[in-house]
Amino acid sequence: MAIPPSPPATGGTATADGWPQGAILIVDDEPGMRNFLVKVLAPRCRFVACAGSAEEGAEWMRTERFDLVILDIALPGQSGVQWLQTLRHQGFEGDVILITAFASLDTAIDALRAGASDFILKPFRVPQILNAIRQCHERARLRRENFVLRRAALPSRSLGTPLIGDSAATAQIRAAIERLAPMPSTVLLQGESGTGKELVARALHALSPRAQGPFVPVPCGALPAEDIARELFGHAHGGRAARDGLFVYAQGGTLFLDEVADLPLPVQASLLRVIEERLIRPVGSQQAVPVDVRIVAATRRRLADEVAAGRFRDDLYYRLRVVDLTLPPLRERAEDIPALVAHFIGVLAPALGVPPIAVGPEAMTLLQQYRWPGNVRELRNWVERSLILGEVNVSALYPSLGAEAAAPGAGAGAAGATPEETVPLDLESLQRRHILAVLDTVGGDKGRAAQLLGVSRRTLERRMAEWAAQGLVRT
Incomplete structure (x- = not known):
């Protein structure tokens, strides 16, 4: 009965x-x-x-x-x-x-x-x-x-830092968070990997009336497709141990669906019903369970493109993007980099038990010119690596850029660069291009350039002489 x-x-x-x-x-x-x-x-x-x-x-x-x-x-x-x-x-x-x-x-x-x-x-x-x-x-x-x-104690991809910087883009994001946090509306965060989507989601939770409730992050892309429904909605006893889903654990708080575009289509349909009815149905159960959860979703891919390709439900897309907030990549707010570097040094140096390092103006200029494909997460990792090594090694960044993502000022317009170097095809060309860009940045001062590159002045002069003999640079 x-x-x-x-x-x-x-x-x-x-x-x-x-x-x-x-x-x-x-x-x-x-x-x-x-x-x-x-x-x-x-x-x-x-x-x-x-x-x-x-x-x-x-x-x-x-x-x-x-x-x-x-x-x-x-x-x-x-x-x-x-x-x-x-x-x-x-x-x-x-x-x-x-x-x-x-x-x-x-x-x-x-x-x-x-x-x-x-x-x-x-x-x-x-x-x-x-x-x-x-x-x-x-x-x-x-x-x-x-x-x-x-779950919160597990390693997280969150940047673990407040919104640092005074750029116009950062100020707009900060203002949007303050405006949206008190609202119960679903929020969709879009942006490249490493731009701080989980950080913004946590800020939305911390400034909301739900701050006393739990914040439950769900890495949708990391869960096996066959287990996502059970993880989200739970399952009744039968065939395996009964278990509550993450919606139940997030009761009264915020559920953060990271990389929501990776959800399989059947789970997308179930999620749509949850948003509309505020009820979940555990797998294998006929009984609906009411839930009181705010949903914040995030994706590195443009959901509009996923909808057009048939990989994401259009009705769920419109439900999720009640408010759509796109986070800018770090290359579009390079003026925030000095403040971010200072912040990461201040946080990481004591944690690592090492002395802080000084980042000079020339090195900072190069950091601001770099395109940072990994965004703030990559910058943090660079600071941590520099602290561990005890030196500022900006040159380590540029060989990884490739031709398409070259830093401003490191192309044909760099001092001494020849037209055929506009699109380098090998590591030697990339290395030459980078060295010339560093020389241009420091006004041709070979001693300072050698210091930034982490090589001796004699090595730098020898390489320049070899390239001049080959007609690749002008002396």
């Missing part, structure tokens, strides 16, 4: 009197006890199901997700303690309250060993069972918080 769910409270997490919403399974062979518990719990819970035996309870567990089981010990067939042991062996992690009219010390010990959350003697009063259920809900809430904290 199942009791239809009562109308969910605002947000879907608690009733008006603060009672936590949830799904409860009652397993007792006495109809009177089942009816009593249903009368008490149905007005307070999202969903209540009843069974007269462990076998009937197992049928419910195969198709529904339950937050709590109230289980009588003395049942026909398999006893309550035996079934509880089976549930734990199968991976059920929810709370189980055992009830009995025939208590003994041995029974209580067996119940605790089997994994019971509480042990109540019949007959009991309404406040007693309600308090026990509240304590179970609180333990479940703490488990969810611990799960979120453990």
Whole structure:
């Protein structure tokens, strides 16, 4: 027997009197006890199901997700303690309250060993069972918080830095965050890898009314396609251990869907329903679960192009981009680089236990000319590497550019460059082009150029003489 769910409270997490919403399974062979518990719990819970035996309870567990089981010990067939042991062996992690009219010390010990959350003697009063259920809900809430904290402690691709810089582009992003954070609207963040999409998502959460709730990042591109639905929406008991999805763990907070363009089309359809109905349906369950979650999605690819190519649902695209915020690449806000470098040195030097390094004006100019294909993440890594080596090695950046991404001032317009060097085809040409660009930056000062390049002046002069003999440079 199942009791239809009562109308969910605002947000879907608690009733008006603060009672936590949830799904409860009652397993007792006495109809009177089942009816009593249903009368008490149905007005307070999202969903209540009843069974007269462990076998009937197992049928419910195969198709529904339950937050709590109230289980009588003395049942026909398999006893309550035996079934509880089976549930734990199968991976059920929810709370189980055992009830009995025939208590003994041995029974209580067996119940605790089997994994019971509480042990109540019949007959009991309404406040007693309600308090026990509240304590179970609180333990479940703490488990969810611990799960979120453990995920937050894992290595993250987040840049781990506030929005640094005074460029016009950074000021616009900062103003947009302050304007959008208090709103409940879904936000779509677009931009190249390393531009700080997760950083902005965390800022939106921290400045929102949901700041006390969890921030749950979901790396959509890193999850196996066959497991994404279970990770997001959870799954009912059956075939594998029942588990809450990340939507449940994000209750009252923000769910950050990173690289949302990587979601398979069937999961996109399910996500669309969640956004529209604010209900999730765990895999293998017929029961919908209300959720109170703000969604922030991010992608490095243009979703409009993905829609045009048929890889992303257009209806989901329009649902996600209630507000669309595009983060500029670092090359479009090069004036922020000095402040970012100073910030990373200040943060990383103490963490690494090394002295800070000084980045001179010539080196900073080269950093600002570099196109930074990896954006702020690449800049951070460069600072960390420089701190570890104890020197500013700007020259290490330029050979990795290639012809298409050459730094400004390093092409044919560099001092001494010949026309055929406009598109270098080999490493030797790239190296020559870079050295000439450095010389041009320092006004032809070979001593300063050698210092920036990390070579001796004698080596630099020898290379210049070789290129002059080949007619590749003018002396």
